[in-house]
Amino acid sequence: MEFFDYTIKEELPSRLNGGKTIINTLNPHSFCIAKKDPLFKKSLVSADYLIPDGVGIVLAVKILFGKKIRKVSGSDLHAHILDVANRYSLRVFYLGASENTLLKIKEKVNLSHPNIKVGWFSPPYKNEFDPDDNRLMREKINDFNADVLFVGMTAPKQEKWIYENIQDLHVVFASGIGAVFDFYAGTVKRPSQFWIRMGLEWLPRLFREPKRLWKRNFHSTPEFLFDIVKEKISPISRFN
Template sequence: MKYTNSTVFCLGYSIYHGDLNDLFCSEKIVVDTLNQYSYCIAEQDEQFKNSLKNADILLPDGIGIVAAAKVLERKKIRKIAGADLHLHLLTEMNKRGGSCFYLGSSQTTIDKIEKRLHKEFPNIKMKGYSPPFSAEFSLSDNQKMIKAANSFNSEVLFVGMTAPKQEKWVFEHKKELNAKVICSIGAVFDFYAGTVKRPSKIWRSLGLEWLGRMLQEPKRMWKRYLYYGPIFLYYVFSKRKN
């Protein structure tokens, strides 16, 4: 973690709570996000945990992480969602005519992203690549993905293959990727494409974005919040005793 002056050490991770404007620098950086679900999964997946710990910036993408920082470290930090990061980077790139590459999801989703992006951020050059849908990528798959991303020579690489797959893939291939900023942002691909609607600002301002998402997609999201929520609380309060 390079940004030690803007981080709080909580739950075993260095969590960034600084200015997003500091993301563009001369060095290559990897940006991941942490929420209660990914924390719980990482406790059972050492490779995933190692990927998160080795991210240059780890954003608090969940009210649970914000609350844990307050309870355990008495630090007040704000939630920074992957969607917030995505919008910030697009806004900054649009000011100077930057370029970005979207790696992940379906070709239909990438096409929708491209259509919206060209309308809202006309100064940005954009391309994308949809990898095969599989639990694990073959060596050939990985080579095609890296080649596609590097051939565009983009400033920012957005990776959307859901956690923990995307974080582990980025960690494994960081040295082979040319982009200066590499972000694992999962569901943001669908949010921006419009295939999944992000809960409104009212839900987000109340700290209830998680509830809005669960109500929209109960079959897919219930376990993430209703099952892993109590597990996360157990982890937090067990660390408080120590």
Template sequence: MGYHMYKGQLTDILQKGKTIINTLNQYSFCLAEEDKVFKKALMSSDVLLPDGIAIVLSAKFLSGNNFSKIAGADLHEFALKYLNNVYGSCFYLGSMNDTIEAISSKVAEEFPNVRVSGYSPPFKDQFTEEDNKIMIEKINEFGPDVLFVGMTAPKQEKWVFQNKDKIQATYICSIGAVFDFYSGKIERPNAIWVKYGLEWFARFLKEPKRLWRRYFLYGAVYLKHIAFGKFKKAAPVNLN
């Protein structure tokens, strides 16, 4: 059993009922091989986006499948444009209060037809039942069309997986670092880097101490999984 990657266009995503949207990159793939709950959360996604050039290239290498990278930032931008056209609403769950405030102000300025709110939960490894209750109440009181969750992988995907039936939002999107990108806290690499599949390298140059393990250590682990999947036909590396 493997991951079923989304091969369509963003325009086709926001046309269903309740939809859980996650992303997969080489780092989250490796983490999921060590975390059964995380892997189950990813595999149960209604839409799983190929958010990384490594995923795109390895899918072609393993099975000949061709699809384009769709980053969380691309999903976020598309969703806001969609919501602006239909006078919709969105809620941001995660990060810090100043980041949520910066995001809300920017959305109000760039997408004036969108109702926006958010909540910054306590920063801890494990949420208590009371923490979860407050988060869900905040979301459901607002009743957003789209819920954006930014608590980094695998925490965000596992939280959504464990609480999705209680959440009253049509689209639930785990988009991690996009909160920092959109708020301006961290600058997303130039479009040229993105175009040539080098967004990861540009991010590494800006934050080498934080990202070297993700891109190089886990990059080597990912290559091992892909090589094993190619030559030993290992089921966990099925990307299609």
């Protein structure tokens, strides 16, 4: 598991001559899912970078390793990559979400980052994709000649899709950023900076989507805190 002081602005240009960079995000809920889902765990651990998208991860690193790191949200990651892509006139592809959301993303990117060429595809809403689905998605991405791939299918689906398909993609960079698609498009409002600075971004989201997020906050969070306590008392490197 690798946490880092975010330097993607320098990382991406260095990869333009070959190779692929995968960045995944980690929060307490995804940590708990990964303990029970071997493929998801492999998808996270094999990434080039795993960034702390949650105050729980920041707290865990402080308690277990005595290191102070900062939260880097999927929205932060997306914003940085767009800045780099605009500077180098890259081609950015969005995979996931609805056609309406993707069109709003394209319009917004065109206004704020005019040097970027935007491609997109809205895959069918399924729990699992069949081989024809995966082949079509790979073709859409490669035919667009994408440099950057953002996948918005929510965890763990998006991370596993990248892991299982990356070798057949010609992209330089890939990342699963889930809810960022809707936040950026404006189809779902992200909590204000007040809640973000307080480390309580999850609270307004819970009130807005209780059916979807209750398990994350009332099951995974206590489980994660319990794991921190167990690891502090008797370290056994549960995740590595």
